[in-house]
Amino acid sequence: EAQVTQNPRYLITVTGKKLTVTCSQNMNHEYMSWYRQDPGLGLRQIYYSMNVEVTDKGDVPEGYKVSRKEKRNFPLILESPSPNQTSLYFCASSFSRQAGGGYTFGSGTRLTVV
Amino acid sequence: AQSVSQHNHHVILSEAASLELGCNYSYGGTVNLFWYVQYPGQHLQLLLKYFSGDPLVKGIKGFEAEFIKSKFSFNLRKPSVQWSDTAEYFCAVIPSGGSYIPTFGRGTSLIVHP
Numbered sequence: 001e002a003q004v005t006q007n008p009r010y011l012i013t014v015t016g017k018k019l020t021v022t023c024s025q026n027m028n029h030e031y032m033s034w035y036r037q038d039p040g041l042g043l044r045q046i047y048y049s050m051n052v053e054v055t056d057k058g059d060v061p062e063g064y065k066v067s068r069k070e071k072r073n074f075p076l077i078l079e080s081p082s083p084n085q086t087s088l089y090f091c092a093s094s095f096s097r098q099a100g101g102g103y104t105f106g107s108g109t110r111l112t113v114v
Numbered sequence: 115a116q117s118v119s120q121h122n123h124h125v126i127l128s129e130a131a132s133l134e135l136g137c138n139y140s141y142g143g144t145v146n147l148f149w150y151v152q153y154p155g156q157h158l159q160l161l162l163k164y165f166s167g168d169p170l171v172k173g174i175k176g177f178e179a180e181f182i183k184s185k186f187s188f189n190l191r192k193p194s195v196q197w198s199d200t201a202e203y204f205c206a207v208i209p210s211g212g213s214y215i216p217t218f219g220r221g222t223s224l225i226v227h228p
Contacts, residue, residue: 035218040123042220043158043204090157102148102160103206103216 002027006091006106013081013113021076021109023091031094032074033058033103034066036087043090049074081113116141118207120219127195128227135190135222137179137205144210147188149179152202152221161203164188175199197228 004025013019025032033048035058045058049068063085065077074093078085088110092103121136139145149161162173169181179190188205205219 033216040220043218045216092158102150102163103158105150105157105159107157 002104004091004093004104004106006089006109009107009109011109011111013111015082015113016080019078019081019111021078021089021091021111023074023076023106024072025074025091025093025104026072027093027095027104028071029093029095029104030071032068033092034064034074034076035090035092036060036085037090037108038087046076046089081111083113085111086113087111116145116207116209116217118205118217118219120203120205120222122222123220124223124225126225126227129197130194131226133190133192133195133199133224135203135205135224137188137190137219139186139188139205139207139217141186141207141209146208146210147179147181148206148208148216149173149177149188149190150204150206150218152204154201158204161190195224195226197226200224200226 007022030051034046035043037043044060046064047066049055052071055066090108091106094103117140119138147164150158151161152158162171164171164181172178177192181188202221202223204221206216208216
């Protein structure tokens with residue numbers, strides 16, 4: 001089944017403790033993105049990647065890192081999480097620049113930083 | 115940079131009522147347009163998309179949207195809503211050329227009363 005898989009689905013952590021949220025897609029998609037979703041603010045893009053070893057900042061990159069060493073994986077790293085990073089995170093992927101099918105989204109990761 | 119405006123933040127309807135959700139974008143060039151739906155507790159799913167051709171686009175579950183270039187709009191419609199349409203709806207815009215960076219609206223929360 002074609003899908004974007006995020007792990008974990010839920011995570012509670014403490015301020016300053018490094019964490020990684022994994023994202024993997026099995027559709028050979030070139031484009032991958034991370035978004036955070038907050039009430040009243042909708043979806044905001046954190047980072048995106050156009051292909052392996054090509055990443056760029058989105059609208060709200062501060063406090064986050066990403067890597068794209070393989071086409072299928074696009075982990076989101078929080079080196080020193082803070083409470084303002086408590087949010088719902090979505091990974092998404094798309095086949096190509098033209099994005100004929102639009103984005104496919106993962107199921108989300110609800111992160112709480114205390 | 116492009117922007118997307120969804121005018122209705124919260125919409126409450128009774129079953130069988132007609133629905134129209136507004137989406138306006140600001141971008142001078144050619145765009146690709148999308149509507150996504152997010153059911154409670156789930157991830158975003160593609161509802162419909164417009165790339166070119168017939169400006170009236172039909173999507174899943176009886177939804178349709180009309181692209182009006184002169185008004186920079188891509189409103190979502192459904193003639194008769196059901197309780198199961200209760201969800202959050204996001205409009206998204208991607209410029210056809212250049213960097214593939216989609217911009218999402220802030221979303222419209224739709225509640226349908228049975």
